Amino acid sequence: MLKEKIRQLAENIYGDVVSHRRFLHAHPELSFQEYTTSAFVKSCLDDLGISWHPLADTGVVGLIKGDLPSDVVIALRADMDALPITEKNEVEYKSQNEGVMHACGHDVHTSSLLGTARILQTLKAEFGGTIKLIFQPAEEKLPGGASLMIKEGVLENPRPVAVLGQHVMPLIDAGKIGIRSGKYMASTDEIYVTVKGKGGHGAQPHQNIDPVLITAHIIVALQQIVSRVADPRLPTVLSFGKVIANGATNIIPNEVYLEGTFRTLDEEWRYEAHQHMKKMAEGIAEAMGGTCEFEIANGYPFLVNEEKLTASVRLYAEDYLGKENVEDLDIWMAAEDFAYYSQAADACFYRLGIRNEEKNIISSVHTPTFDIDESALICSTGLMAYLAVKRLGN
Numbered sequence: 001m002l003k004e005k006i007r008q009l010a011e012n013i014y015g016d017v018v019s020h021r022r023f024l025h026a027h028p029e030l031s032f033q034e035y036t037t038s039a040f041v042k043s044c045l046d047d048l049g050i051s052w053h054p055l056a057d058t059g060v061v062g063l064i065k066g067d068l069p070s071d072v073v074i075a076l077r078a079d080m081d082a083l084p085i086t087e088k089n090e091v092e093y094k095s096q097n098e099g100v101m102h103a104c105g106h107d108v109h110t111s112s113l114l115g116t117a118r119i120l121q122t123l124k125a126e127f128g129g130t131i132k133l134i135f136q137p138a139e140e141k142l143p144g145g146a147s148l149m150i151k152e153g154v155l156e157n158p159r160p161v162a163v164l165g166q167h168v169m170p171l172i173d174a175g176k177i178g179i180r181s182g183k184y185m186a187s188t189d190e191i192y193v194t195v196k197g198k199g200g201h202g203a204q205p206h207q208n209i210d211p212v213l214i215t216a217h218i219i220v221a222l223q224q225i226v227s228r229v230a231d232p233r234l235p236t237v238l239s240f241g242k243v244i245a246n247g248a249t250n251i252i253p254n255e256v257y258l259e260g261t262f263r264t265l266d267e268e269w270r271y272e273a274h275q276h277m278k279k280m281a282e283g284i285a286e287a288m289g290g291t292c293e294f295e296i297a298n299g300y301p302f303l304v305n306e307e308k309l310t311a312s313v314r315l316y317a318e319d320y321l322g323k324e325n326v327e328d329l330d331i332w333m334a335a336e337d338f339a340y341y342s343q344a345a346d347a348c349f350y351r352l353g354i355r356n357e358e359k360n361i362i363s364s365v366h367t368p369t370f371d372i373d374e375s376a377l378i379c380s381t382g383l384m385a386y387l388a389v390k391r392l393g394n
């Protein structure tokens with residue numbers, strides 16, 4: 001039975017997957033600079049006899065074709081980039097690249113997809129259909145490697161009927177996964193605002209135009225878009241984390257600068273909200289005698305797990321891992337560039353458990369102490385291989 005063979009192979013290759021993961025972890029590279037990682041992926045695919053071609057500079061696309069007759073194609077995606085963080089874990093596979101760390105688990109995703117590829121390549125006489133392996137750069141940096149890969153045709157020739165991706169989650173125990181059908185992660189836009197007034201002595205407000213007070217009004221008023229304009233059934237977040245008014249106790253500055261983030265789960269509302277925010281901020285500044293430059297840098301779109309595909313992924317996952325090892329996820333207001341695949345094709349993005357409280361492996365992603373319980377690498381490789389062959393109709 002295919003399931004048992006996959007399970008056995010996942011255990012057999014575990015040691016190699018761990019060493020691949022440790023190599024990648026020790027040699028992290030920032031977004032769009034994944035040259036060593038990309039070369040490593042290519043040489044692993046060569047070793048496995050899997051054909052590949054480069055895409056979007058450091059990206060790699062591999063193809064595995066099952067021997068049984070079938071035209072169905074499915075894509076499996078892993079991201080490869082690391083973050084500008086200095087690792088604090090004292091482990092033998094600690095980052096050797098000062099100031100750069102795989103703190104989001106993309107080393108896990110890449111080594112897992114290589115493991116999945118090995119399982120599928122080994123079993124290719126026993127299934128039909130084509131598996132497209134997507135190793136993409138730069139998930140962590142705009143415009144996102146996914147958008148470039150899609151622009152350069154990763155979803156064409158052949159076009160997959162579905163795209164699957166997995167991502168580590170420190171809230172879930174190793175050996176389990178989490179899944180959610182429908183809207184799952186938020187769109188994320190960056191907001192940059194400059195409010196201009198006329199600075200002067202703090203004792204003579206009547207002779208100045210105070211940009212600090214204007215900014216205070218703008219920050220408060222913009223929250224009304226979240227609470228009064230947004231549909232309350234639709235999650236919307238607006239946060240300003242940077243406000244610079246560089247005056248002094250008795251100095252009113254000329255201008256105030258602020259930065260924030262806007263997140264939601266609906267593309268139409270997203271762009272409508274941009275217009276509301278801009279209009280409100282500019283109107284308040286003008287009414288108070290100042291001006292406001294309101295810039296929005298668009299980030300990733302929201303991520304949606306297609307319902308039919310996700311329902312089948314859940315069933316296969318329950319079949320492979322046991323029902324008790326498949327958890328429900330809540331909406332997560334962080335962003336992820338896998339969203340681009342989900343906007344362009346049927347897609348499902350699930351979470352790989354990597355937590356182990358007994359071993360004190362509990363740190364969040366994007367922290368200097370992030371690490372995983374490597375036993376998760378048995379689940380990550382075998383499950384994805386199983387999902388792929390099942391979705392291909394085997």
Ligand SMILES: [Zn+2]
Nearest residue numbers: 104140365366
């Ligand atoms: Zn990340």
Ligand SMILES: [Zn+2]
Nearest residue numbers: 104105139167
């Ligand atoms: Zn990530």
